[in-house]
Every structure is written in C-alpha cells, then in structure tokens.
Amino acid sequence: MRRVSRRIQLGDVAIGGDAPISVQSMCSTSTADVPATLDQITRLADAGCEIVRCAVPDEEAARALAAIRSSCPIPLVADIHFDYRLAMTALHSGVDGLRLNPGNIGARWKVEEVVKACAERRVPIRIGVNSGSLEKELLERYGHPTAEAMVQSALGHIRILEDLDFRDIKVSLKASDIRRTVEAYRLLAAQVDYPLHIGITEAGTTWSGTVKSAVGIGTLLYDGIGDTLRVSLTGDPVEEVRVGWEILxxxxxxxxxPIFVSCPTCGRCQIDLISVAEEVEQRLHDLPLSITVAVMGCVVNGPGEAREADLGIAGGKGQGLLFRRGEIVRKVPQAELADALVTEAWKLVDEEGGDD
Ligand code: SF4
Known part of the structure; x- marks a missing residue:
C-alpha cells in the first residue's frame, strides 16, 4: 500500500497524497544556454518528463531561468547550493520549485528571506540529502555517511523550515548504493509525512544505471514509498525519463x-523473433495508447500470451499468427510481421483514440 504523504503543488503538478507518481529529470545543458536548455526540455517533455530541474551555479544561470520558464511546458525547478542570492534570483525568474538545503545557505536571515519568498509564491522546496555531501558533524558522529546520518541530516533541514512555519517540502535521500538508499528512505518515511522524491544517485551509465535504478526505485515503490522519481544516468536525460516510466x-x-511482452526464444522458435521484437518495440515506443503487445516465438506459450495481450504475434514456421484482443486476425509471413503488428496498433489508436 502506498505510504500516506502530504500533498504539495509544484506548478500544475501535484506531488504526494494520491497524486500520480511523477517522472522527473534534470537538464544536462548549461542553464545559461537558453536555446539548448529549452531544446532539451522539449525532448524531455515529449518523452513524458513531468518536472524538470536545472542547475543554477551562478547568476547568469539564475537569470536565464526567466526565459526558460516562459517557454517551459512543465514545472521548472532550480537546483541551488550554498548561495541564497541565486535562490532569490531564481524565484524572481518564476521557477515553480527550489531544490535547496536550508542548512547549507548560511545565516538565519538568508534562510528566512528565501523561505518568505517561497511562501509568498507558494513555491515548494525539496531538501536533497546526498550521501556525498553530509554535514561534517554528522560524519564525525556516525563515522560514515550511513542511512541514519542521512536521515538526521534531512530532519535537521526539515526542522529549519518547520521553525519558519514552512511545510511545502519534499525530501530526497540519495546514496549511490541501493541498500543505504532504501534503508534511509524507509527510516525517514516512518518519521515524517512529507512527499518523497526517490532515486539512486550517480547510478552509472545507461546500462548499469538502469539496472541499479530499477532495483532501488522498484524496491521503494513496491514498499509504497515514493511520490516522484528521478532516474540518474550518465547519458542522455531522455533515457532517464524512459527508464522512469518503464519502472512505473x-x-x-x-x-x-505500450507494455511489451516477448519471449526469450529457444530451440522451438522458427522465426527470427529477436529482430521482429526489437523492431516492434522501437516502432511502437511512442504509440499514444496504453496497450499490451506480445511477441512470442512458437505455439507453446505464444498463442496464450498473444491472446491475453491487446495485440500479439505467435510465431510458427517462417510465419506467425496475428492476434487482436484474443482473436486471430490472420496468418502473416515473417518478413511482414512487424509491419502488420504496427499497422494494427495504429488502427486501434484511430478507432479508440489515443491516451491523453
Ligand atoms: S514461446 Fe516458444 S519459442 Fe518462445 S521461449 Fe517459449 S517455447 Fe521457446
């Protein structure tokens, strides 16, 4: 069962409560380069990204946020470290959210100024604890950046905001290893009701990072923990969005x-199933309809799976049976199987209308 969390609003996207678990990513462009950043945001949004974050390393980047915000189709979050002036410029630029750790921006009056400006604009703050940048006192107390130390860090930042009567908060607790990350989220989830942004940080390249993220994020989500997620990959951030959606x-x-089902093939398979399955997945990736598509190699499990799916292929000798909603449509020669299935998928979109 999903953990009960407080609902906050980030632009037009709700996070927490019973809001859908949102998929987010972060631009890898220089934020000051507005055209490149907007181009990447457009690609991210097209892939299903629902919230985007930009790094704000300096004033130039903070000022660029105004132009980015005015053409950004999804809520925009400014990622700030240490300098409250950057947070103030980002807020004036109209960002929808801040990622900022209040304990790291110095004097109390600076925190108060930022929090007051956030409260006036109803801009939430994400506290983002990262195992690589824990406070010195916590490292001394715990010896290492343990899950408990990460949670204590988060609670410290939360207290600062609560003392200022600010509760539009979400929290992340990221370590680059799965066990510590999961343990930290479980500990914090039992202590606060703020929505949680989940992910495995610095997970690795697209291949290894996808596996780590799927295991870590998947474990948390299966526990009911997580209100928004980001997959971190060393690669094109569009892949982060695709992987995030596949996990959900x-x-x-x-x-x-589509959700794809395909068999691993074995000695019974008498068609080139791997290339058919790859082609189908690639060509239907952006199909605007939530359907199950099964591509199966032979008559052992093929007809069963293909019949259960919305669309399916069950391979035979040099040919396959095409199924639609449990009924055989026709026999198709191997060379035309992918085309036939793709055509049938688009017919469904035409007949039933695509998803929103
Ligand atoms: S569906 Fe047929 S070809 Fe595919 S793995 Fe199963 S038995 Fe093998």
Whole structure:
C-alpha cells in the first residue's frame, strides 16, 4: 500500500497524497544556454518528463531561468547550493520549485528571506540529502555517511523550515548504493509525512544505471514509498525519463504507451523473433495508447500470451499468427510481421483514440 504523504503543488503538478507518481529529470545543458536548455526540455517533455530541474551555479544561470520558464511546458525547478542570492534570483525568474538545503545557505536571515519568498509564491522546496555531501558533524558522529546520518541530516533541514512555519517540502535521500538508499528512505518515511522524491544517485551509465535504478526505485515503490522519481544516468536525460516510466509501468503504478511482452526464444522458435521484437518495440515506443503487445516465438506459450495481450504475434514456421484482443486476425509471413503488428496498433489508436 502506498505510504500516506502530504500533498504539495509544484506548478500544475501535484506531488504526494494520491497524486500520480511523477517522472522527473534534470537538464544536462548549461542553464545559461537558453536555446539548448529549452531544446532539451522539449525532448524531455515529449518523452513524458513531468518536472524538470536545472542547475543554477551562478547568476547568469539564475537569470536565464526567466526565459526558460516562459517557454517551459512543465514545472521548472532550480537546483541551488550554498548561495541564497541565486535562490532569490531564481524565484524572481518564476521557477515553480527550489531544490535547496536550508542548512547549507548560511545565516538565519538568508534562510528566512528565501523561505518568505517561497511562501509568498507558494513555491515548494525539496531538501536533497546526498550521501556525498553530509554535514561534517554528522560524519564525525556516525563515522560514515550511513542511512541514519542521512536521515538526521534531512530532519535537521526539515526542522529549519518547520521553525519558519514552512511545510511545502519534499525530501530526497540519495546514496549511490541501493541498500543505504532504501534503508534511509524507509527510516525517514516512518518519521515524517512529507512527499518523497526517490532515486539512486550517480547510478552509472545507461546500462548499469538502469539496472541499479530499477532495483532501488522498484524496491521503494513496491514498499509504497515514493511520490516522484528521478532516474540518474550518465547519458542522455531522455533515457532517464524512459527508464522512469518503464519502472512505473512494470509495477503497474502508471500507464503510458505500450507494455511489451516477448519471449526469450529457444530451440522451438522458427522465426527470427529477436529482430521482429526489437523492431516492434522501437516502432511502437511512442504509440499514444496504453496497450499490451506480445511477441512470442512458437505455439507453446505464444498463442496464450498473444491472446491475453491487446495485440500479439505467435510465431510458427517462417510465419506467425496475428492476434487482436484474443482473436486471430490472420496468418502473416515473417518478413511482414512487424509491419502488420504496427499497422494494427495504429488502427486501434484511430478507432479508440489515443491516451491523453
Ligand atoms: S514461446 Fe516458444 S519459442 Fe518462445 S521461449 Fe517459449 S517455447 Fe521457446
């Protein structure tokens, strides 16, 4: 069951409560380069990104946020470290959210100024604890950046905001290893009701980072923990969004586009199933309809799976049977299988209308 969390609002996206678990990412462009950043945001939004964050390392980047915000189709979050002036410029630029650790920006009056400006604009703050940048006192007390130390860090930042009567908060607790991350989120989830932004930080390249993120984020989501997620990959951030969606789809928490089922093939398979499956997945990736598509190699499990799916292929000798909603449509030669399935998928979109 999903953990009960407080609901906050980030632009037009709700986070926490019973709001859908949102998928977010972060631009890898220089924020000061407005055209490149907007171009990347457009690609991210097209892939299903619902919230985007930009790094704000200096005033130039903070000022660029105004132009980015005016053309950004999804809520925009400014990622600030240490300098409250950057937070103030970002807020004046109209950002929808801040990622900022209040304990790291110095004197109390600076925190008060930022929090007051956030409260006036109803801009939430994400406290983002990272195992690589824990406070010195906590490292001394715990010896290492343990899960408990991460949670104590988060609670410290939370207290600062609560003392100022500010509760539009979400929290992340990221370590680059799964066990510590999961443990930290479980500990914090039992102590506060703020919505949680989950992810495995610095997870690795697209291949290894996808596996780590799927295991870590998947474990948390299966526990009911997590209100918004970011997959961190060393690669094109569009891949982060695709992987995020696949994780949510795999756990049946959200629907977006097709869910693919295909068999691993074996000695019974008498068609080139791998290339058919790859082509189908690639060509239907952006289909605007939430359907199950099964591509199966032979008559052992093929007809069963293909019949259960919305669309399916069950391979035979040099040909396959095409199924639609449990009924055989026709026999198709191997060379035309991918085309036939893709055509049938678009027919469904035409007949039923695509998803929103
Ligand atoms: S569906 Fe057929 S070809 Fe595919 S793995 Fe199963 S038995 Fe093998």
């Amino acid at each position: 789809k795999a756990l049946e928490l959200r629907r977006r586009g």
